[in-house]
Amino acid sequence: MGRPVTLFTGQWADLPIEAMCQKAKEFGYDGLELCCWGDHIEVDKADQAYCNGRLELLKRYDLQLFTISTHLASQCVCDPIDERHKNILPTYIWGDGDPEGVRQRAAEEMIKTGQVAKRLGIDTVVGFTGSPIWHMLYSFPAVSQAQLDKGYEEFARRWTPILDEYQKMGVKYALEVHPTEIAFDIATAHRALKAVNYHPAFGFNYDPSHFGYQHVDYVRFINEFADRIFHVHMKDVYWSDIPTTAGVFGGHMEFGDNRRYWNFRSLGRGKINFENIIRALNDIGYNGPLSVEWEDSGMDREAGAAEACNFVKKVDFAPSGQAFDDVMKAE
Template identity: 70%
Template sequence: MARPVTLYTLQWGDLPLQTVCEKAKAFGYDGLELGLPDHLDVRRSDKEYYMQIKDLLSSYGMQLHTISTHLIGQAVCDRIDERHKSILPDYIWGDGDPEGVSQRAAEELIRTAHAAKALGVDTVVGFTGSSIWHYLYSFPPVTEEMVNEGYADFARRFTPILDAYQELGVRFALEVHPTEIAFDTVTAKRALEAVNYHPSFGFNYDPSHLGYQGVDYVDFIYQFPERIFHVHMKDVYWSDTPKQVGVFGGYVTFGDPRRFWNFRSLGRGKIKFEEIIRALNHIGYSGPLSVEWEDSAMDREQGAEESCRLVKHFDFMPSSRAFDAGFEKK
């Protein structure tokens, strides 16, 4: 049986969930990855609410394996400022006091685990934010003590969240991504160490965020075989020749053709999905392949339909026997 192919709904948050179900079904998807806060209100505690969501998805034949809370998770460890007001619900932003925002975001992540359990889901994907991302370039010089404190801050803020997840039988999958406490292979290892390899902490694998950085995105899978909790299928293009705007983005918007890199619809960038599927087969990953569609230059409906078809084309089941096993004579 092939892995289910799901559509992440965050990029479709302007549409009602029923409309997204209708479109995803027509595009050929097997299920959805619900994005908070647009398509799920985790403040609800009544069983009827979650039953209605499950019934709605079921009526369109949509499976549900994962819910995601990227925007709110970002506020847990970040240095909070005006940027966050635009991505957070008013009840998380409140008066904008940074510590209050972070605490409310942490409480929301725990509510999200309860919502996942109510929906019969065992994986929550999200961001963590980072108190040390602004140290990235290391000038003025950054000391090891400053970096260590950033990981200690992450551990202080996230360990209680992870403990709550463990009690509920839910896992938190950090999407390894610039601006997070883990953004490449080395920092992912440091994040694991910081929380003492907490059993509820792992990764949402998204090759696009690794590829344009120059990180070996296939090797990442082999480095963390037990910690790949979820997979996003997303493509990215980076230039073979110098551009006006380098890898740091140059303060221009996504999609600007002057950029060194831009996200592209699946199959239209440089990510080698064949190698990703082979690596996932090797580590025994059997969860969903979720399309997070982001291409500023392409119609999203055409892109989402095409991406679904391509993921199903790339995916294949691992062999249960060596190809030359039939050569042996009994």
């Protein structure tokens, strides 16, 4: 039997939670990965009665829950804060917009989110970390290693107290390795782990789409971080084989603009080799959900989400318990 196939609701937060449940069931999903915005999970309201209500709703539609996701608030824990962040935060975290106050309230929200996960009976929270040094990526004026070291030290200073609380609760934090975060490829993922002293509550949400267009080895990532992959996103991406108007940095163009070098696509319509991913996940013994994060600006999302569910169920398979030629060997 294949792994459970879930749907991440972050791109569907404009829909009420029950409408989301109805659609996910119609599309064929086994469960949901509930985002912490819209009314899907409201952290400030999520006492035990609220969480029980969410679990009862999911049960009514025969949907499972393995994780909740907090990408928006978590981005603000160690980012340089500006007006962009106001657009993704509830007012109780934004407050007066003072950057340090926003970062501290976002950190408090992360701990509360871990508590919500525990009330829901799950042990994984997916999200971002933010980064104090992402803006230094292209090194001009020249960025020193000392400046980068300070950035990783700040990441560790802000996130280690959160991770300590997660460890006490028996909850893990899965960073989606992603441009704009403290870890965005294999090299920086190693550096982030080292910065938090390989904290047992810190690992990764694996999403191959963020590696593909960077030309990072997305199968190698699975093997190198076998014990740190806490959750898996299934998402596809396309990149061009010929020169384009806008390169890897996007040219300040909106997602979906076909002049870009790369765009996210519905599963099976991009360039990610999911066969190799499934085999690598089998090799490391990952038995958790495969969560579809559906992002394709050029396709109807309902048709795409249904198609993606079928794609994942078709591409997934259980590992073998024996070699195919075992029966041919002499006793």
